[in-house]
Amino acid sequence: MxxxxxxxxxxxxxxxxxxxxxxxxxxxxxxxxxxxxxxxxxxxxxxxxxxxxxxxxxxxxxxxxxxxxxxxxxxxxxxxxxxxxxxxxxxxxxxxxxxxxxxxxxxxxxxxxxxxxxxxGMLVARERAGAWERTLRETLPAGPVREAILSSPTWPDIAATMARLDERGVDVRRILAFAHDEGLGVDHAVAKTLVAGGAPTTSRDAMLSYGPLTDGLDIPKDLDLGDRTRAFRQLSISPYENEGFVRLVKETMPDREREVSLMVMAKQWPLVAARMAKMESEGKPVKEHLAGLVKDSSWERGQGQLGSRLALATAKVLSHPPGEVPPAGQLKVSTRAARSQSPTVGPAKARVSKGSAPAGPGVAAHRQAGSGVKQAKTR
Structure with a gap:
């Protein structure tokens, strides 16, 4: 910040x-x-x-x-x-x-x-900025507009402006939805001028992450897990939120601090944090789900690095009922996740069934007709 x-x-x-x-x-x-x-x-x-x-x-x-x-x-x-x-x-x-x-x-x-x-003041500002990053994640789809906002040097000012508008009863989410559509237009126009090409191709990180780690998550097609700072920004995870998620896992596994540290350093950790963030926004008990890690020790053995194995195990317990040990087995590619990230159906677009009208180019699935923009105020 x-x-x-x-x-x-x-x-x-x-x-x-x-x-x-x-x-x-x-x-x-x-x-x-x-x-x-x-x-x-x-x-x-x-x-x-x-x-x-x-x-x-x-x-x-x-x-x-x-x-x-x-x-x-x-x-x-x-x-x-x-x-x-x-x-x-x-x-x-x-x-x-x-x-x-x-x-x-x-x-x-x-x-x-x-x-x-x-x-x-800085602590309060970080907490408020983290809350508005969650609002961006819930309101805007992953993509160039959301990343541009979070990577901007003026992001603290943008967050402060949104907070002032919210305090005065303004529906900030509605403004963000409008700004997103306008931002897409600006992104395409500038890219065309700079001869940057068309839509971004799916990155290797995004393709390799298809499966339990990304199933149901809104991730950009150009996900860059090699640049951790950018990855957190692409997934709308603030440093304040990330610290909280790390703390939750450490509290769940107090005797496995070394293993938890290896997972946090693993390339897949931002995706695990993104799943926790999504669960929190949905009101799900993240800590109760993490309790499954104590019962599931299968991650201690197997191929690959220990931190990566624990990250995959954590993603599994987060996707199952609290305290339940997920069934053992080989992790498979999720066709739903892969389809949602394909070049023809990006994360910012919904699959349209026959006979239904599309919401329009570049419109997020959760903003199509019938879903509406959330009216809940975020502090």
Whole structure:
């Protein structure tokens, strides 16, 4: 995901963190000033007058220069209450407080607050972006448009925009469906201009994956499992989601951490994660299905790499009732999966029976007449 410096929403979040850090400085100084006033009332029967604002501002700016980070210092001096804060600082100095000792400690507190706010904001942003990646997976078919959205440098901004629209009651899924059709037109037009050829041919990874690993999944014909980052992007799996799926398997097999790590590193893992994501979107208990791995030890023996065997076994238990041991046997190519990924019937098109009208070129199966666009709001 993007850093706070990339994109308007993240820049706003970073600015907010600095403002909150400045607020923490004001809080500490207000407490220190209250203690000064209280002590003077007790010892002298009254408070000493504050220095003039003009003199205090100039002296306070010099005191802050080497004690606080520049961004926090600028936020403080730009505030409407800066003259009052400057007077408090100079009053503390006049009362005997060593600002060269106090201000660096205050600066450390402010930096901690700023960094904590930024970290929390990034975590929330990742969670929200992950939720919108799930929305893309559920709304848009695998293909060039969906991958273009997720691979765009402006994806964090796109996700933030969708979140703002959703908060205002706008049907974001409907907009995405329209944008998908328009995006296909743009993709074809640009490809034609660049002489990029026609529709992409089915990749070797997609062909070799036909079977239990992909049966029922929406995968692009140009699936690239050799590039893991791109594979997750093509399958609309966010890093946050992937971490959660890895954690689920580790919790299911606590004594097999090495084997689980080998599976996660295996080439087939993105497809296993995609199946878990699909099950979660359908409300199915992924963890209960994974419990079948404890009963099925057939993956420990056989040909091929251990991680790949465990990935295939995991795909099998995810496709069977929770806790049930899938029947043993040779994995076969799924004709349904192969047919759905064929050059003539891509993942973004539905097979049309005789006598029924096609939904139109490039329209996803789940968006044909009668299915409609989901109206559920996604946060």
């Amino acid at each position: 993007a850093t706070p410096a990339q994109g308007e929403p993240f820049a706003e979040a970073a600015d907010e963190a600095v403002q909150i850090a400045a607020m923490s400085v004001r809080l500490v100084m207000a407490v220190a000033d209250a203690v000064r006033r209280h002590q003077q009332r007790r010892k002298k029967g009254g408070e000493e007058e504050l220095p003039s604002a003009g003199e205090a501002v100039e002296d306070a700016q010099a005191a802050l220069k080497d004690s606080l980070p520049q961004d926090i210092s600028v936020a403080l001096t730009a505030g409407a209450d800066w003259p009052q804060l400057a007077q408090q600082l100079m009053a503390l100095k006049k009362a005997g407080v060593d600002l060269e000792q106090l201000l660096p400690r205050v600066g450390d507190i402010a930096v901690t607050v700023r960094d904590q706010v930024i970290a929390n």
